[in-house]
Amino acid sequence: MRRLSKLILALLWLSFSVAGVSAELSKAALVSTLMQQSGMDAQIELIPAQVKAGIRDSARQGAPMDVVIQDKLVAALDTQSLNQSVQAYMAEEMAADEMQQVLAWLESPLGERVVAMEVNASQPDTMLKMFTVFETERDRPGRLARIHRIDEAVLSKE
Secondary structure, eight states, X not given: OHHHHHHHHHHHHHHHHHHHHHHHHHXXXXXXXXXXXXXXXXXXXXXXXXXXXXXXXXXXXTOOOOHHHHHHHHHTOOHHHHHHHHHHHHHHHSOHHHHHHHHHHHTSHHHHHHHHHHHHHTSHHHHHHHHHHHHHHHTOTTHHHHHHHHHHHTTOOO
């Protein structure tokens, strides 16, 4: 009888353990799918190219960076580690049902358009265009007043 009780307890413990592991695996799969469909994994992979574009833009503006420092900076950008950190954070901070809701939105036509625009905005050539637009807009009259009005309208903080 005692052996049967121990066996039943062991089976119960094992079934709950398997359910917990299964839930964690499905959550990890949700995070991975969310990273892919949101474009975050692609954006993380673009970070070294974005940094290089920023370095080129700084050089164009008269603030060149030493080539050795450039190479070390870009080499230090470990996108795989960053991707894993983002995934771990998402798994910790988001419930599975929240992820499923976000995935459902990402699969909508609007969600697909937003992701495409975000991924496009992350491309190095698009970033260079944004730098150029910033330079031309920086000195436009009334620019700071418009920025302050927007800040007040959305209650932003510095």
